[in-house]
Amino acid sequence: MSDTNKNNKSQTNESRRSFIKAGALAAAGFMIVPRHVLGGSGFIAPSDKLQVAGIGVGGKGSSDINAFFESGKADIAFLCDVDDRRAAGSVKKFPKAKYYKDYREMLDKEHKHIDAVSVSTPDHNHAIQALAAMQLGKHVYVQKPLTHDVWEARVLTDAAKKYKVVTQMGNQGASNDGPRQAREWYEAGIIGDVHTVYCWTDRPVWPSGIQWPTQKAEIPKELNWDLWLGTAPQKDYVDKLVPFNWRGWWDYGTGALGDMGCHLLELPFSVLGLSYVQDVQASVGTVYVDEFKRGYFPESCPPSSHATLTFPKGTRTNGPVTLHWMDGGIQPERPEELEPNEIYGDGGNGILLIGTKGKILADTYGKNARLLPTSKTATVNVPKKYDRVVGQEGGHYAQWVESCIAGYGKKPVSSPFEIAGPLTEALLMANLAIRGADLRINNQYPGRNIKLVWDNNAMKVTNFDEVNQFVKRNYRSGWDVKYTI
Secondary structure: OHHHHHHHHHHHHHHHHHHOOOOOOOOOOOOOOOHHHHOOOOOOOOOOOEEEEEEOOOOHHHHHHHHHHHOOOEEEEEEEOOEHHHHHHHHHHOOOOEEEOOHHHHHHHHHHHOOEEEEOOOHHHHHHHHHHHHHOOOEEEEOOOOOOOHHHHHHHHHHHHHHOOOEEEOOHHHHOHHHHHHHHHHHOOOOOOEEEEEEEOOOOOOOOOOOOOOOOOOOOOOEOHHHHHOOOOOOOOOOOOOOOHHHHEOOOOOHHHHHHHHHHHHHHHHHHOOOOOOEEEEEEOOOEOOOOOEOOOOOEOOOOEEEEEEEOOOOOOOOOEEEEEEEOOOOOOOOOOOOOOOOOOOOOOEEEEEEOOOEEEEOHHHOOOEEEOHHHHHHOOOOOOOOOOOOHHHHHHHHHHHHHHHOOOOOOOOOOHHHHHHHHHHHHHHHHHHHHHOOOEOOEOOOOOOOEEEEOOOOEEOOOHHHHHHOOOOOOOOOOOOOOO
């Protein structure tokens, strides 16, 4: 919007010169004139709605831009997708929106007509796309997980402050009542001091622990494979990788942690004020290619894992907090306060906070937060300290739209990058341990049965250097994420 973009103009000139081709400043005759183009404090432009560009507009990207539009305060002005098949529904719904396949071309040609950008692409391209928009002074909404690598999460967290743009991660449960109710219970001392947390999921629901297909397939004519690869290594297209199974491959996805971690770790983060990890360890499930031979497929995420993260004492805890992450159907022992036939979490997923005086149990997205035993929930009343988001998880989208319209720092959002960045780093740290456990060196697995010690300032593991290659991966030539923290 006008104030935000005016404030960012001097900061982003250098980035604009390097990113935007000379002379390609605007598309002449564009029918909607955003307020920031016309300028002037308090000026009401012909369209007073947020002009949104979507990068990745099929599947989850489609539901994201639909939710922005349904807020009544946003126009979907531009659509970008590398796969015409996936984009077809959004193209049909928003016929006035100009369609691109390459986000770089879209931002190059249309940046003056864009107020905000929504990124809903595979994990490996989140950072480069979001950062390009932020460097142009655009507000950004980025699907979870925020990034693919630890370093990228730190970059986007820093960039949000530098460019003073409104940010939100797509972990919509952050806008639910559950995390706020749990925090009110905790701060009222109902469960004492929390020292242990469990988060678990029944994911993955995609192929994992398998060999990369040896037979390449014909690239669908509607798909630009080179643009889809983006930052990832050059490989031949294989069948069924798109649109969903990429989640099980480390080159593109972040496994079960990337898919569900942001939805499950958000409640303990917001309740306990967790930030950066001090150490992490993990064990992983294995697969067998036949009854005698164990498979070794380090390019594929494991079928199950258990990671244990230690967070240092914070402002809301009396000591360190140990957080256990479990996936692949592994669950922690049922609390003794839970009746034998009561559902643990929501059946497949759950969150458990263990304090010195009691426990809190919740479902995916922090829903249905309850005290244990559950009968206690109805009898405990504490003052409401934290404002609820209208529409809860559905209001997560409208909240971001309204904050963008108001301008940086004017209206709160539930998952700004200052919170979403450290949250994403934590789950990616767990992935470091998981990947480290699968590293085979001289027919040994030196990353197993050890605790990885993390130097947060240097962003490196200090006692097992081989795993640091995953803190910041090598990008394909021409697709580097260029940023200095």
